[in-house]
Amino acid sequence: ADGASVPILIIGSGYGGAVAALRLALAGQQVAVVEKGMSWSTPGSDGKVFCNMLSPDGRSFWLRTMTDQPINHFLGVPYNKSISRYTGVLDSEQFSGIRIYQGRGVGGGSLVNGGMAVTPKQQYFGSILPSVDAASMYSTYYPRANANLKVNNVDQTWFESADCYQFARTGRRTAQASGFTTTFVPNVYDFNYMKQEQANTAPRSALNAEVIYGNNYGKNSLDKTYLAAAVATGKVTITPQHVVTTVKPSGSGYSVVMNQIDTNGSTVATKTVTAQKVFFAAGSVGTSKLLVTQRATGALPNLPASVGTGWGNNGNVMVARQNQAWDPTGSLQSCIPVMGIDNWADTGGPAFAEISPFPAGLETFASLYLAITKNPNRATFSYNSTSGGVDLNWQQAWNQPSIDAAKRIFDPINAKQWTIYRTDLFGEYKTWGDDFAYHPLGGCVLNVSTDNYGRLPGYPGLYVIDGSLIPGCTTVNPFVTITALAERNIENIVANDFH
Template sequence: MTSNPLSRRKFLGLSALTTASAYGLTTVSLLSAQKAEAGWFSKPELAIPDSPNAIASHYPAIVIGSGYGSAVSALRLGEAGIETLMIEMGMLWDKPASDDKIFTKTTAPDGRSMWFKDRTEAPLENFFGLNVINRDIEQYPGVLDRVRYDNMSVYVGRGVGGGSLVNGCMAVTPRRDYFETILPNVSADDMYDTYFPLANSMLGVNNVTEELFESKYYQFSRVAQKAAINAGFKTANVPSSYDFGYMQQEADGDAPKSALDGEVIYGNNGGKQSLDKNYIPAAIGTGHVTLRTLTKVTKIEQDANGVYSLSLETIDVTGAVVETLQVSCNQLFLGAGCLGTTELLVRARDTGTLPLLNSEVGKGWGNNGNIMFACSTRFWNGTGVAQSTMPVMGIDNWDDPEHPVFAEIAPFPTGIETWTSLFLAITKNPERGYFTYNAAADSVDLNWDATQTATSYNDSKWLFDKMNAANRTKYRTGLFADNKYYADDFTYHPLGGCLLGKATDDYGRVKGYNNLYVVDGSLIPGSVGVNPYVTITALAERNIEHVIAND
């Protein structure tokens, strides 16, 4: 019997990641792991990266970022035998700190929680009017960042695995009719027959068991489900990339609690099947992919021969730059997330290092129609003291032509009864923002007006008004800024900025340049109707297959 090549690669890659973490290496490959085991490096006493170990000056391919699109691209390039460098600005989260945990729980954050912040910046700012949600912390390259623009903040993951480290694992395949509307030049047959199933398989997507759903940990979901049904709305079960087999072990006391102990937005120590557990170790395990961490790309240029040159800065855990270097490649894949990718390209176009980029770069950004609402429940209808942090159900009103809303039933894991239902609504908001380069500040700014969330607010409020009326409940204040019962100034689902078919061709090739590709959520025009990471993964699988075969 022959072993599964992908399983073997994943095993080798996981071993390399573990070794790199133990030795504090910022450059990870099968070769660097072998050198570490052979005694080339000394282990640091603290769980912090040591001085950076070297990378080559040139690679056939470079992938910027380690989120969903980047991880897919790196794996498939490595499988094709193409020597590839993957660059990630965050840390490798693979080594416990002094509390024997890699990540912190939501209610007990420290420096590991946020990217170089003095204080945490959670979406809920208050606890019934008391300023006790956010905590002062030490600055550290933590796992979650809140990037603030005028009128809009964007939550992003920082670390090997990108957003997969900090999301709620809601692995939703979009409605086919809506997918065909937003990406009409992409074959829906190919996506739904091949690439969505492939993405779901690679990400370990599974469904909550009836036993877990009926347990105390999902009382909050059942309460909201009943309230929705009372108002005449239907609900939908939501698949997840959290391992529900592991969650059952948590519930039975056979595994340390993670999702059942308040771990989610600042990382998860248990059953989350994040990219550092599947795609990324499989990529490293090919022997053709090298990962560089704590390293930021500051500039992209192209020489007369078509070779791309990248300026890099590597930092330590204090944020100090410990190395600047140049690295070049023949083919460049941008997967730094829609903020990072768009910023790099807008800056390159407007500063003249890639002047042939077209005017579509920077356009078509959207927040996936995100808006968060809080509602009270009746005193005899509590949402539960112990709550799983992984949502498994949503209120599905997407077919309504006047008020299309998909509202995720979100947990509120405080460890006490709050009689509160939280919802992250996804709406069909047509509004789009755009990015511009600010030469005076050398920054790239998101142009988004506060009034652009009106559609999201009106459609969601219509739905929750009906639920409150049917259940004799009210909106819950005291959680969000300005004592509002909703929050429309942040998003977990940023999309767009380098749209497929406009800034790029139909496979992510950036117009104006050869061998330059966008592989992440920047390609999707601002909305996908559900949590976007399965779509980003499947689209990346489709695009990289075409690129490897044809370029």
């Protein structure tokens, strides 16, 4: 409530915010979480909380009147659909050279992501977070994150015959035929539930084109794991539909200004809360935008000049191939990916490509891939005093190293299979999905803009605890690393900063 005073305020309820909320509560602290998006717990008139990808409505996108799918054409024809403007679960935030997809709601990105829960190979960890002790991450914090996220693995025997994974088997066969290594990828989606979907003994979710607009069943998103455990302590409140705009020193703590919004995105009330300690967990983009704004407008003028720098897209690039007629991908596809092509050891262009579903409801013979690559380019967020917004200087051309690395996998596969890239999905005659990112990382890098545990220098009691700490690349899908790093950092913060 307006004028309230709380000991700890957490901005955002994604991975970083959820870990912080649980660990602080278990340490006996009272915690208030504020979240910009909705609490996705009430079914709509169709009896479901979320809509699917084949018939999107207002619940799909954050304040748009048209969907903005990553695949925006099909057979050359524009593919997006009209929707009503609503605080939907998936945001595609447009910057000048890239649009960045993010989850909006209690649970953040866990509501919309593919659930792929990948721990990077330890040999690459030094390149991901050079200031962090790898041994303790792999002995303690990665296992802790995996257990609390409820990560599980597909039954490999079932996988070999399940109709819904024909696309993954075709992706594997064509990759292996060119000598590439494929690997099963763990997930937070409950694979026992998925078996029931395939057998038609439970309502379908992953097998009903549900993922980027939310899963009605099966997925262990954060609201079912970390956040549920946090709330069960009795010490955590989560307030949705509140957007934090200002954080500035006040007395011995900070005053935090936030706008309460309705489902049209309009402000219905502005509130000021005082907090002794504030955790920024608004995600790479959300936290970076907040911090560069506070620095530029004089709310937190002494934030380091490095705040806003070091942003990368995890080397994301998408591409599709058209298979031969004897290599179908299936009309029924699970929206939960379970396999990747691991070419990170290729020093000429490291890449890890997830074999993605393309749930069109009919046979397309298309293999779709989201490649994570080693792209050296890094961008900077800056406050724009004219618009009052925040710009990001990433340029689409900076994705060329990612395309080059992906081609090292898919050119040989096409050559061997006598197949071609599809050019009808990312625009009219466009091969590469190189204008968007699913994996924003960085903007407030650990041990550069913060100390080695996320403390902001010069402002005791201010912390960063989300993907903005990671400098641009995790070599695989990022949320397990974001979670494990948050576990490591909060343990140090609880031990040293609370008496």
